[in-house]
Amino acid sequence: MFKDFYSIITFVISGAICVGLIYLLYNKHLNTLGFEESLKKLTSIYIGISGFLSAILMVFLATSAMNQKSYKAKIIHKISKTTQKMHNFRTIAEILFNSEIWLPGLKDYMEKDFANLSYFDVKEFYKGKSKLAIEFLQETHHFGETENLYMELKSLLMTDPKEKQIPETIDYPIFYKNDIIKKWVEHKSGSGLWYVFGYKYGNYKESLNFEAVFERHREKILTLANTIDNDIFEKSSFNDVFFSKLWEHLTKDVIPKLSQFQSLIDRKTPRLIYYLYIVFLLLMVFGVLVPITYLMLSFSVLAVIVSYS
Template sequence: MFKDLYSIITFVISGAICVGLIFLLYDKYLNTLGFEENLKKLTGIYIGVSGFLSAILMVFLATSAMNQKSYKAKIIHKISKTTQKMHNFRTISEILFNSDIWLPGLKDYMEKDYSNLSYFDVKEFYKGKSKLAIEFLQETHHFGETENLYMELKSLLMTDPKEKQIPETINYPVFYNNNIIEKWVEHKCGSGLWYVFGYKFGNYKESLNLDAVFERHREKILTLANTIDNDVFEKSSFNEVFFSKLWEYLTKDVIPKLSQFQSHIDRKTPRLIYYLYIVFLLLIVFGVLVPITYLMLNFSVLAVIVSYSIVISTIFYVAITFHIFLSKEVNR
């Protein structure tokens, strides 16, 4: 807040300096013999200095743009790898979601009575946005407390937090929507599954029948897990220990990285770049183009007086505020 106020005050002072210089120089022009000739002599040096500073800024801006492009390319490469891992996790989730590991009647119960309820609605029941979520939490369920696991698994198949129904064909986007990533992170999707398979599976053996997964689906799940991270899942067997590691990996590694890389790729161009571009533009227009036009076409001396004043006040503003913009970028 203080820094913003400081910048505004400096801008006002710079504006006052600009206006003051215009009046001062114009008064000098009216009352001093030969003043215009002196201005013309200085204009060549003035153009040279402005052009030199503009060239430095142009090189800096071009280099910054290339660096940003290179940085984004690296992030895109990283996020693509992590996105593919998320695709594999969601394929595993889809297999389990559509399998017969659930108690008989659970799917019908959830899709009939709570088809318009999502895992996120339940986790955010305290916001009071979903009466169905409150009703669900107050209801006495009869499926070994696997209803939440069912919804958690379902949430991993979503690509938008507003979705209520899972499409027949699961969507695997090039990049996941920020909104769904934020929800996965906020509600630690996968952690409930990790907790059950890692610490409470003894209580769920009668409710989650891993033996009901077809052999070909087991092989596919293990293959996908090895694709995700061969070092972690290489010697895994299809059991609760494997699923504990799997959901832990999702919770601790894949979703956080997905969020991290996504935030990097969505970063806006630094304000410092815009700041320097405006300075560059002012130098080019009022430090080079206007003075050259004045010399070539014999414009009114007022034009070059205005350009001198704007450039001098701009340099003053930069000298006073540059460290603020620099510190903001360092602390981003």
């Protein structure tokens, strides 16, 4: 608001000075003999100065545009790598979500009674937007509190926070939407999984049957983890320690970077650059083109007076 106010004040002052100069110079032209000839002599110098300043601005703006393009290319490369890591995490989440690690009846319970409830709704129950979220929190859970883990995994498979049910074929977009990234960051998606496997696994051990995960799926999960970060997961085994590191890495590294790079790529061109484009245009029109036209076609002296102003 204040920036816009200052811009308006600057525009008004500049306009007032311009009008004042036009009035003074035109009045001088009417009352001073030979004033137009003096203006003609100065016009060549004026064109030279304006052309020189325009050239400097043109080089600066061209360099700025190239730097911005190069910067965005680097950010796109980084966000592409991070997006691929997120794809791998979501593939792991998909395998676990669709596996038989859950207690019997949990999937039916969640997909029938709370099919239209998302992890984000539960996290935002205090806003009072979802009665179902409040019902869920008041419900007596009979699945060893794994309902929350189920919903958290499900949230990682979403690509839109408004989704309530995930599609049969999980979408892996080129870039994730800002809306879903913001929700992942806001509610620290993955942190609940990290906490359970890192600190409370003993309480959940009887409720999560990892022996039910097929051998080929275990190998795929470990391979994906190595692809995400070979240094962290190189010698990992399929156990609670591995999953603790996995979800910690997602929560502390991948999702924050995804958010950071996305905000950088969405960053707008500085307002100063737009102002410089306007200055460049004004210099070219009123500092070069109008004076040259005045000299070549003998336009009214008012044209060059406006140009000077």
